[in-house]
Each structure stands twice: as C-alpha cells, then as structure tokens.
Amino acid sequence: MISAELKKTAKDLLKDGKVRLIIAYGENAAGDIVPFFVTGEALADKMVWNDRCYYNLTKYLTDKDVMAGQDGVTGIVVKLCDLKALKVLISERQVKRDRIKIIAIVCEGLKDESGRSLKKCETCPQGSPDRESCDVIIGEKSGRSAAEDSYGDIAEIDNLTATERKVFWDKYFEKCLRCYACRNICPLCYCRECVIEQHNPEWVSPAPSQTANAGFHAIRAYHLAGRCVDCGECERVCPVGIPLRKINRKMAKVVWDNFNFKPGEDTESKTPIAWYKENDPQDFIK
C-alpha cells in the first residue's frame, strides 16, 4: 500500500533529525488534496497519496519562505513528471542533490474531479523511475508503453494562417487577468524578481490588455523553452482556461526538432540556449 509505505519512509527519515522537512501531499478539511509540509513524525500520519495529487511539489524547493532555516536535508515527494522538473532544477544549480531526499512515487495516472484522466497522463509511460536518480521508490512497477505525444493539436495551429493564429491566441490573451497563477506554480519559474515585473526597463505593462498579456505569455514561454518538462500545472490552474500547454509544448517541439534536446532526462545537461553546435540549423538566415 503506497500510503502506508510513504508514511513509514517519512517517519524513518525524520527520526534521526537529519531531515527536518518533507514536502508531500495532504488533505484539507474540505477533502481537497493540498501541498503538505511534514515537519515531524506526528504529521507524517497525515500524508496522502491518490490520483488527485496534482501539484508539482518541487516548486517549494525554491520557495525561500518554505525553505527558510532548512539547513539540513529536505525530503520531497515526486511523480515522474515532477522528477523531470527536479532534474532541471538540479542541473541549473537551484537545488543541491545532496541536500534533498527524493521520494519517488509510482503514479498510475491522475484524474480530474469528474474522474477523467488528465491529458498529460495519456503520454506518460508511468512505471518506476530509474533507481540512480531517487533515494526511495514507492510502489515499484514496470512502465507501460504509452503513446508518444503526437503534437497533433500543435500541428493544427501551425497549419492555420498567421491571421487565424493571431485570432486564436488573441481571444485567450484578452481573457488573461495577469494573476500569475501559471508562473507562480511553475517549478522552473524561480526568479526572485521576474522580468515581467521589471520596471527599469519595462518590457510589458503590468496592466492587463491583449498586447501586454501576449507579451507576458511570450516572454514566459521563451524563458521556459528547452526547460519546461510539461508537468501541465500551469494550464490546470489557469482560472480562465488558457491552453498554456499548447504554448510550452510547441517550444519543446521546436527545441527537439532543431537541437535534439529534451529537458529533465539528467542532472548535467545545460539548457540549449546556453550552448551551440557549429552546424546548427540556419535555413531561416539569409
């Protein structure tokens, strides 16, 4: 039973005091799954695991308020998608591998509130992660052969004319409230001061408008290109339903097609914009 093993693992880690915090999933009084911060063995009994454990908890490893005073080792519960983000964080030196205990759970797919499988889970192989990249694996299982992401929806947008594409996106950028839920839940958006909020110089106005919002989403997508691992949380939390995965997956496809790179597979690779090959594609250059 995953829950029981999870609690036991947590208690073992907390016992000798080396690990003082485990970032895990819990449940609130209303029955929602929430991020849960286990700071002692007593709290470990309230850890949960089920198919509504959506959050990419690695976000909290760069939250300076959560991590304040944590100078020991921090435990973190991850699914396969979260683990990819964690590897990028380690490769970008935001998290030190020897300062965390990676508790990987073998997830069998997440479901939304009406019981439907999340879209991103359809292309996940599920199964156990590789042993070397975790400290504990709970729920051992071999992976299944899942369909590869066909990027069909991206191709549909690519096949529109420029004007049609603009109309498609402008409709969503008009709705955007600039709440920054997408940015703030993203583990890879960890800048202390986001370029969007920079005033000297100012790239986009803080006030929402179609143009400024388009600028925000373009800038964020650009900064995530080659780094986003498609955990899908941004799209899930957007209150106005902007199809953000269609933006980030497009950039992931461009990076893969042109630079043969996928983020989150190891903890050493550099982001593609940080290096180059002498024979990089240049068909677009006169």
Added chain:
Amino acid sequence: MKLLTPLFRDREIIGPVQEEGRVYFRSLESVADLAWEFGNTVNNIKDFFFPPRQVLYELTGGGVKDAIPAPAGRRVILFARPCDARAIEILDQLFLNDFRDEHYAAQRENTLIIGLSCPEPDKKCFCVSLSGGPFSVKGMDASVCDIGNDEFMVGIETGKAENIFTGQGREAGSDALNRAAEMKKKSEEKIKRAINIPADMLQKFDSDYWKAASAACLTCGVCTYLCPTCHCFDIVDERFKRVRCWDTCSSAMFTRLASGEDHRREKFKRYRQRVYHKFNFYSEKYHETACVGCGRCARYCPVKMDIVEIVNNLK
C-alpha cells in the same frame, strides 16, 4: 428568455455566458447567449464597476485629457448571485464614501443590477455565516427567482427597477410566495460550510500559526482577482496614459517601497494581511466583513488554500 429582450432594448446587457466549459460574466450580444444553469461564474460583477484596467487620464499634445467617461449608456447586469450583488454595497463604501471615485460612480449610476437566487449552492459557498444568504436581495435593484413550472418570481428592490417590469406578469399569489419560501429554506440548509471569525482575532495576529498556515500559498493573484470585494490597485504609466490596474497584496512586490524597504517580505505576513483586511481591519471601520462567502478563492486557488478552514482554526 423572450421576455427579457424588449425590457433591455436600450441597455447594454451583461450576463453569464458559457465559454469552453466555464461560465463568465460578459457583455452579451443578445439575451439568447445567457447561461441559465450555472453555479457561479468565474469572474464577478465588480469587473463592470472596477475593471481590471482603467485609463485615468492621457497626455495629449494639448495637455492632460481626463478619461472619466461620460456614462457610455445604460447597462443591466443580469443574474448576479446574491453574494456578488451584496459585494457591490461593500465596494460602494470604498469607492463612494471618503473619496468619490468618478469612474466607479459613473458606472454605478447607469447600471441596473438584476439578481438571481441560488437554489443550488455548492460545497464551497458560505454566505449564510456572513449575514448573507442564497435568497438575499441586498445590492439588487430587482431580484429573480425561478420557482419552477416555468414561473419566475420577480422582486422590485429599488426605485431604479420600478418601471422595468410594468405590464409583465401578475402579482405573486400565496402559492408562489410559499414555493419561493420553501426553496429559500431548502437552499439555506444546503450550505453546510460556516466561517467562525474568532472574537479575539486581533490578539492572535502575532501567533506562530500564520507561518504554517500560509506555507503552501503561491502568492499569485487568483483569490484577489476573483474576489467580489477585493479592490486594491496599482497605477502604472503606459507611454502617455496613466492606467489603474488590479493588484494583489499577496504578491511579493506589493508592499515594497521605493526605498527598497518592505515590511511584508515574508510570505506569511502577506497572507496574514489579506485575511486580516477581510475579516478584521475592515470590520473595525465599517462594521461588516469584507467577504460575502462566495467561495471563489477556495474553488480556484491553485493549491486549494481554504480561507474558512484557516480562519476557523486560528490559534
């Protein structure tokens, strides 16, 4: 409904519409676009009095051009839920009293608010414990209640709505009144959630409780921007326009001063501030809570922070 179209022929119509599986308050092309079956909308009607973006004035070749709109035309907001309608009275305190905000006032004067009662509150609603209710008519110029059998009970609540329905329908008989009363009772009973604001809340301001309670918060703006009573704003310059836009006290930069000093640098201080503003500081001045129990913050929070649970458990 065909009944509604002629009534509002000379007004812009704002009401709930379906957009890709969610319901929003938008300006409508026609009454036919109205959504009739919905819990509550994502956004609320404050958007139409205190919009996310408002140009305050512009610099032109000839000097400063004030952007206070001449009331653009009359409007009607259809089917505001009781919680959202009540919230407008709270916003009136803030935008019309100590200082009269002309942008807000202009929109307020030329807008009719027609509310819709709530026979099916959802599990995040808690209006009853905040002196509201699913059949409350506070803040509405007229109220509509679907009492079944294709009949609607309409209440004229203020002078603004007096002549709108003249000649339509008939005086409610005791049967209709009883049905409405029955629905009201049933609906109120469905609301199980209740907030219990501790009497000694202010004394618990410095409690260690807040650090753990706020730990999961992402300091985004969803709760603030979807909240019917939240009203904080920033003023920014866009080239030659001075623009007022929504802002959230949750965000890291909100309290930062030009000197760089920030007395709410820690996340728990910002979270605590938002809770106290709503449930304590505001009521000290205005003798009511700046929360109408609509439940949107809990429904849409990316990490499901539950303000009811957090206030009720305060120690």
Added chain:
Amino acid sequence: MDKKLKIVGFLCNWCSYAGADLAGISRLQYPVDIRVIRVPCSGRINPLLVLKCFLEGADGVLVSGCHPGDCHYQEGNYYARRRMLLMKNMLEYFGIDSRRFHMAWVSAAEGAKWADVVGRVVDDVRAVCQTSEGTTPK
C-alpha cells in the same frame, strides 16, 4: 507612394554595420524603411528586444551579424543563431507573419548583399502589411 514602413534593424558593429556603411559609400540604393540599431555583436541581442519591437508596433525586424566562424567575439553569432531560431518560431506560432522577422549574415565586405537583403526584407514586410488588413501586429 507606399507608406514608409517601420522596420528595425539590429546590426552587429564589426560585420553588418560595416557592410551597411560600405553600401552607403558605394552609393547603392536600397529602401529607407529600415532603422538601424548598432550593437557590438549579434550575440548581444536579447531576443526579447525583437518581441518588444513587435509589441511596440514595428512592421518588421531584421537581425544581422557576422558569418558563422567570423564573429569578432568568436562565438556570439552562434548563440544568436539559436536564440533567434526560437524567437522566430515562437512569434510565428502566436500569429506574427513569418515574413515580418528576418535574420541575415552580412560581412563588412558585403555592401551589395546588404542592399539586397534590405530590399528583400522590405518587399516581404510590405506584402504582409498590404494583405493583412494593413494593421501592424499589436
């Protein structure tokens, strides 16, 4: 007389700017619609600057640098090549016509190439402006 377009050119100092200067000295004719910004190297160009041009209402943008292998700073243009590829793909995805953003390698000796590149860029941008309701992407 066609309306004068607003095309922003980011030219690296050592190759492209010198090449454009050579075009001028050689009295080669090319369209006036381009406004040149001189940068030390194409690698200095923050790709967000390209986006910002379009947000501010530019009709088109041209980035020009040294040929691969000839960068004055050894490798700046290699970075620029990757960055601009990503930016170009992203802009197109959001609906900014692909004919609005161009990149070129123009060396200090290629005055004629510079004039030709600008001519082609202006033609492309004008074609877009005339077909898509004449409005710049906002």
